[in-house]
Amino acid sequence: MSPSCTTCxxxxxxxxxxxxxxxxxxxLDPVDCPDCRRQRRLVFRNFFNxxxxxxxxxxxxxxSMYDENVPFPVYEMHEWWGDKWDPLAYGKEANTHxxxxxxxxxxxxxxxxxxxxxxxxxxxDYCTMSFGSRNCYLIFGNVKNEDCSYGHIVCxxxxxxxxxxxxxxxxxxxxxxxxQCYALxxxxxCDNCSSSSLLVxxxxxxxxxxxxxxxxxxxxxxxxxxxxxDYEKKIHSLNLGDSRTIAAAKARVAALTxxxxxxxxxxxxxxxxxxDYFYNCKNTVDGYDLKNxxxxxxxxxxxxxxxxxxxxxxxxxxxxxxxxxxxxGYNILCCQGCMSESNNIAYCDNCxxxxxxxxxxxxxxxxxxxxxxxxxxxxxxxxRKKLVDHMRATGEWGQFFPISxxxxxxxxxxxxxxxxxxxxxxxxxxWKWKDMDAxxxxxxxxxxxxxxxxxxxxxxxxxxxxxxxSTGKPxxxxxxxxxxxxxxxxxIPKLCPDQRHKERMALRNPRHLWDRACAKCKNGIQxxxxxxxxxxxxxxxxxxxxxx
Numbered sequence: 182m183s184p185s186c187t188t189c190x191x192x193x194x195x196x197x198x199x200x201x202x203x204x205x206x207x208x209l210d211p212v213d214c215p216d217c218r219r220q221r222r223l224v225f226r227n228f229f230n231x232x233x234x235x236x237x238x239x240x241x242x243x244x245s246m247y248d249e250n251v252p253f254p255v256y257e258m259h260e261w262w263g264d265k266w267d268p269l270a271y272g273k274e275a276n277t278h279x280x281x282x283x284x285x286x287x288x289x290x291x292x293x294x295x296x297x298x299x300x301x302x303x304x305x306d307y308c309t310m311s312f313g314s315r316n317c318y319l320i321f322g323n324v325k326n327e328d329c330s331y332g333h334i335v336c337x338x339x340x341x342x343x344x345x346x347x348x349x350x351x352x353x354x355x356x357x358x359x360x361q362c363y364a365l366x367x368x369x370x371c372d373n374c375s376s377s378s379l380l381v382x383x384x385x386x387x388x389x390x391x392x393x394x395x396x397x398x399x400x401x402x403x404x405x406x407x408x409x410x411d412y413e414k415k416i417h418s419l420n421l422g423d424s425r426t427i428a429a430a431k432a433r434v435a436a437l438t439x440x441x442x443x444x445x446x447x448x449x450x451x452x453x454x455x456x457d458y459f460y461n462c463k464n465t466v467d468g469y470d471l472k473n474x475x476x477x478x479x480x481x482x483x484x485x486x487x488x489x490x491x492x493x494x495x496x497x498x499x500x501x502x503x504x505x506x507x508x509x510g511y512n513i514l515c516c517q518g519c520m521s522e523s524n525n526i527a528y529c530d531n532c533x534x535x536x537x538x539x540x541x542x543x544x545x546x547x548x549x550x551x552x553x554x555x556x557x558x559x560x561x562x563x564x565r566k567k568l569v570d571h572m573r574a575t576g577e578w579g580q581f582f583p584i585s586x587x588x589x590x591x592x593x594x595x596x597x598x599x600x601x602x603x604x605x606x607x608x609x610x611x612w613k614w615k616d617m618d619a620x621x622x623x624x625x626x627x628x629x630x631x632x633x634x635x636x637x638x639x640x641x642x643x644x645x646x647x648x649x650x651s652t653g654k655p656x657x658x659x660x661x662x663x664x665x666x667x668x669x670x671x672x673i674p675k676l677c678p679d680q681r682h683k684e685r686m687a688l689r690n691p692r693h694l695w696d697r698a699c700a701k702c703k704n705g706i707q708x709x710x711x712x713x714x715x716x717x718x719x720x721x722x723x724x725x726x727x728x729x
Contacts, residue, residue, distance in 0.1 A: 182194070182196065183195075184210065188213050191216075195211065199490070202478075202490055206579070207573075208503070208578060208579035209573060209576065209578055212576070212580075215467060215479040215491065218479070218581065220599070221581050222493055222506045223596035223599065224584050224587045224589065224591060224612070225506055225518075225582065225586075226493075226507070226595045226596075227309075227593045227595070228309060228310065228595050229321055229595075229679070230593050231244055231245065231297075231307060231309070232244070232245050232246070234249050234296075236257040237255055238260045238261075239257065239260055243255075243257045244296065245296035247294065247296070247588060252291075253291060253293060255293065255295075256295060257295075257296050258297055258299055261543075262295070262545070266293060268292060268293075268542070268545065268547075268553055269544075269547075269550070269555055271288065271292045272550075273552040274552075275564055277564070281540065281571065282577055284540070285540055285552075285582070285586060286585070288542050288553060289542060289588075294542075298311065302323075303316070304316045305317040305320075307319050308323040310323065311323035311324075312324050312496075313325040316328045318330040318331070320332045322335065326339065327339045328340045329342065329344070330343075332345060332347070333345050334346045334347075334470070335348075336484075338351065339351045339352075341353040341354070341356070342354050343674070343681055344356045344359070345357045345358070345682070345686065346458070348472075350363065350365070352364045353365050353366070353368075355368075355671075355685075356369065357369035357370070358370050358371075359371045359372070360372045360373070362374045364376045364377075364669075365377055366379070366669060366671055367427065367431070368381065369381055370447055374389075375387050375388075377390060379430050380392050380393075381437075382441050385398075386399065386401070388409075389401040390402050390403070391403040391404075391430050391433055392437075394440070394441025397729075400412035402416075403433055403434075403437065404437055420634065421670055421671070422670040422672055423634045423672060424634075425633050439714070440717075441717070442700075442717045442719055443710065443716045444724040445697075445699070445708040445719065446721075447690075451465075451721075453465075456469050456471070456692075456709075457470075457690055457709040458470045460472045460473070461473045463475045466478040467480075468481065468483075469481040469482070470482040470483075471483050472484040473485045474486045474487070476489075477492075481493045482494045482495070483495050483496070485499070486500070486502065487501070489501070490502075491505075492504070492505050492508075493507070494506060495508060495509050501513070503579075504581050507519075508520065508526075510522045510524045511524045511525070512524055513527075514526070514527040515528050515579070515580070516529045516530070517582065519533070523535045523538075526539070526541075527539050530543075532544040534546045536548045537550075538551070539551045540552050541553050551564055551565065585612075587613075590612075590615035591607045591613060592604070592607070628648060629645045629647055631647060631673050635666055635670060635671065638663070638667075638673055640663070643660050645657070649676050649677035650675045650676060651677075651680045652677060652679070654680070655677070694707040694709060695707070695708060695709070695710070695711050699723055701719050701723040702723050706718070
């Protein structure tokens, strides 16, 4: 079956496996394609923009993912968890004859939200979606890390700076999609590599520099094998703490990149998968950045999920989830930001440890609630059925929250890198846009030239305001940052953190699948490597038999 998307007009596949999954909730068939459904969810996640504002409960100045213009109260995180307010006080009487999303609008505009989501963390105030971490700074999607700064989706790492989608690693700098690595700099798409720099598509390598597509090697320099003595001599002759040395080495790596043989997806130990960046996954379709997942479709950035369709950004094991964002537990339907093992919930927003709740916002350990109003079990089940029946009649049932309910402007959200739109395009669709200054117009003091060599950088740099060479935005170097750069011997960055992140994102393969043939056996494959890419793309069987 190939219906047409009501948003973009493209046809998409809806097969018997999809239909069986939808039947569990008696859902209506989807009216939008997987990409448009994904875009709609991502508009509800602001990862990278933090604001100074006032706590609406205490009047204190706080750091928040919400600016001053949102309609609902914003409470400092610890105050939100306190007992000074009652979420049931914002309860609304449900109307079984009015569109449910209209009723949600009123509740979403009045119920308080916490300033940032930062649980079981220490000294990590400038991080969002942060769990079990300590001494971290500007890590967005920060899970069980220590002493890390400037990153997105970093998990179980220590002393890692400027990293993107890195896991179980230590002492990394400017790394992308590196898993179980140690002492690695300026590298991407590497597994189990250590004491190396400027690696691309490498596995099991140690003491290598400037290499592309090599596996289980040591003492290689720009893909050429050397003896230990010769390698160490050549490395010691390079000043790797100088930005000019790194720039020249990057140019040589770029000349090697594209000549390597690559597997049709990044990752390992997977069975029956389509998408990219899989680790220990089985039976997943159109998935991206998944770990230990099974029977999932159209999902991204999940860990330990089973029977999940259309879900994003959740690093806690979850079973039976549909069309949800950062929500975990069991039987989760069309929810966002619902954590701490919530079960049997639908259309809930920022609810924690809840069961059997429908259309609620900001509840904590509640059960049998609808629109933040408490009911008995039988009252809940009767009213929920009536609401679902009406939502089926209006076409709302199974749809994610309307974009009009997002508290963020489109260009504040994680939707931008995956679905870039101009201001005019956003406004034409009736969505919100936030005008942000390209640079601070106030006097920033004298311009400071950043030394090329880390050895020439004085401690005074931590008190200086630096200007990004690409965007003109001001940025600073923290004391922890300077200590790290000296420790790993890398030059001071001349771009601001936002621009560094943007350039890292641009190096990842797009979340789009092309039909191709394996370059060796000619069998059909689906891959994120577009047909015009220079790499030689193999199916997994051919890749393993050729490379290892």
